[in-house]
Amino acid sequence: MREIHLKLNDQDYFGFLSVATEDNLTVEEKLKQIINYHLIVYRNKQKLKNEHLM
Incomplete structure (x- = not known):
């Protein structure tokens, strides 16, 4: 598992x-x-792109 650290102002x-x-x-x-x-x-955009290529 990866950790993400963010710095935000208050x-x-x-x-x-x-x-x-x-x-x-x-x-x-x-x-x-x-x-x-x-x-x-x-992922859905990628699927649509792949479907259009076929």
Whole structure:
């Protein structure tokens, strides 16, 4: 497993914390959710590109 370290100023951190809290998630859970979403989108784009090549 890999670790990611981010440096955020207080305003950005508390802004993101409020976004996570609205979804009843921790900051870590919200970041994982965002990363998983983007991976799904990326993989689907790759599939579409590969289908168009065939």
